[in-house]
Amino acid sequence: MTFLVIAKDGTDPDAPARRQRARQRHLDEIRPAVDAGRVRLGGALLDGAGTMIGSALLLEAPSLEAARELLENDVYFKEGVWQQLEIYPFRRAVGLEL
Template identity: 45%
Template sequence: MTECRLVLARASAGAGARIGAVREAHLALIRPMAEAGSLILGVPLLEEDGAYRGSLMLVAEEALERYLEAEPFRREGIWESHTVQPFRIAPLPYRPLPAGPAPGRPSHVIALARDGQDSAAPARRMAAREAHLARVRPAAAEGLLAVGGALLDSPGGRMIGSLAITAHPAPEAARAWWAADPYVTEGVWRDVEWHSTRFAPLPYRPLPHCPLPGTA
């Protein structure tokens, strides 16, 4: 698996009205980062009607400080706050990320899930993990799962949650699909945050890839 840093930013009040003036500078920063591989993914957190509520960025560890210092959304107050967490991308048979043009409405849904905090939480995750992976591998191969992986409690540390982005038109459809996943049915995920999103046409490098058995 590939470890990076997940930057989760929350929009400031009135950011939606001001973001247009800053967007080109933001894209000018992240476009060469995507081409170089230091930005693995960057997507907005959106309401179902497309209103901006924040950003989710997957950034290579070595580029993180440089990126945050330069990010126009942070410098110009589009972001009210942000957090950084270690994240490990699951090597699945992903299709290439959507290349654009960006759709006018949200096209995907972000599930940001936190595991339970009780002492049995790590064992629950490990017990359900193989069944979960068996379900998401074909979803990645068919393009339903755009990217997924584990939130970590520290660099190289223990898995404490998940991030997954799926090609669903709205959170209700994503919730219905995930309802059958072992991480839900076996009580691994205890708190899930849902956001609509869409992809900007950036020159991303391929995600860590592991083909389906028998297809290599």
């Protein structure tokens, strides 16, 4: 099952620095899930000034619980970068084959 995730960063003054500190580890640790096809797409959400304020992902998981577990084991969640997770079942209608 495919899930669309909107993971919002904190809005406190240290939020951008917290993201930067965890960024390389996040990218390194998520790579196996990308290679296995569990993370189909991922990237940063930006505000009007181009500052990263969250993440958007498309996940493949057998259930909502499995998708949430994958996210909660990510360094961004564990280190407090992601403060809010919105997870929605997703059905592609047009665009890229996933």
